[in-house]
Amino acid sequence: MLRPDGTPYVQSMELIEMLRVRVQGPGYERACAIDDAGRFECTGLDAGLYAVTVVDSVARHRILCHGVLVDVSPKAASEEVVLALGSETTVTVRALGDLDHRPVQAYSVVVESTRGPAAATGKTDGQGACEFSVAAGSYRVYAPAWDQGQSIEVSPRLINVRAPGSPVSVELLVPQREPETDLIDIALVDLEGHPVPGLVTLEGVASDPNAEPAAWFSLPEPTFQPPGGLLGSACDASGLLGRRFIWRKDARNTEISLILEPGATIVGRAVGVDRKPVPGARVSLETLMLDNRWAGLPDPLLAATTDDDGCFQLQGVSVGPRVRAMAFLGTVSGRSVSLDLKAADVADAGEIVLTGSRPGSGIVRGRITDEQDLPVANRAIRVGIGRASQNLVTDADGCYTLTDMPTDRSITITIEVPSYGTWSRATTADDYACDFQLVPQGWGALGQEAPPLVADTWFNHSPITLKEARGRVVLLTFRNFTMDRDPGLATIRSLLTEFGPNGLLVIAIYDHLPGGNPVAADLVTTHLTSLFEGASIAGVLDSDPDLVADLMPPGRPPGVTAGATHWLYQVHERPVSFLIDKKGIVRFCEPRENNLRERIVVLFDE
16 A cells, blocks of 8 residues: 555554545455555455445545455466545535525535545535535535435436645535434445445334335334444345444434345354253354443344253344353353354354353242233333343233342342433342333323422522412423433423513423532532523423332332423423412323424413
């Protein structure tokens, strides 16, 4: 690999670049390091056509060379290529709405070389712009999209870049649509990039049993978003091709393309500490999540039982994040080394030694009912125990069973049910009556006199009770103070500007601050007051939730420190807003700010 001046690129002298050579072929991809002589080597290739280019492991918006296509022949001992880096020029791509020509943010754009396999992708910022650094050459610039199962290029442009040269600016006119920040768009393709009809599942999203195979899916973002991400899987209609993936809320993860490949096979053997085979042991898989913890796969099909020789075989395991095999029998267990699966390959997990006592073998059973005391039947639920989690389906009576629970300590069971939010309670193993009664947000308050505000601290407004606010329309909004910025407050500020002269009172409720630290309270209230931007919003820091603990049904909302007022209004997820009429009755519960105006108009017209 050569620098722009023709001298070898030496990685050890330019670590800040973090460059790698990428070799891609059908079902194959490898990133190769560059030695101190500017050379790289990729061995063990099958015959075929490979794309060789340079990638920047830090910045995704750079094209440093145009790359080459190499036809590896079985007759040739080796092939040698020369990759020449070029001086870079800035290319700014702006996405504008095709109707009003206003900037469109979070829109995917691509800059792709016309002379080789090099391409860079990015998403537009708040001003609708995304900057790329590219070497001299000819490029196609477009926004990728899916239309009726086909990959299309929106507003393609052809540009010529000189390096060094003046910055280049390109405008793309893209279709305007309502922002869908709460949706994940997933496309299924094969190794050639062709659409493949299939099915997608994702933890925290209830699967539709009547879903038809398709090449494109739009899933709602899970409300539960652990730091390590959520495990998902996809397969084609035949089940022969698949891929596992980890989703974590991120600007880059609203549009995902999953390349489906043939599944792998994992073989291994379970033995005891005496190295004798252990027959009848149950074997399942764990996946390495983004926070370096291991999580069990929710698919019961990916499990096996060891034979008389202690051997097992897991077939059709989709490629994706690293996995390891876990074997257990009774109170002993063991795990294999981590495995990086390759498509259609056989991975050897080796010997798994079953030792010691498992973390637990207790059982927790319970029944889940709704606000009418009816069973939440045949419903996919997500259950969390500490940092571990699994997916279950309740039976016809709304019952569930958890096995292999720790028996040496108290555990907290957290259950997430779509449309009901997340509920949790502390219990112990061998609890056969760990029941949950789930109610929608505000269920106990709607249509009733508004529960009182139990506040530790008022700020940006003098304290006021809801009885004192009779005769006024009250917007009571529960929000999260850990956010650096709260876009929903812009809508609330505009509503206060429009309806404040008519008597609208806005009260924002934030978490309880445990410990009673006045310095922390001052820091939080100062930050929140700045977010109000001068609007006369009454701010409240909630009070100790234990003050109203006896008023809550079995199974309390997550984060028991949220506050007493949160509990009185049965708030499970934020933001959420309640509207209280002039008589002090709770009339509406709205999770989105864009529905508030029409509700406020109704209450003022009464």
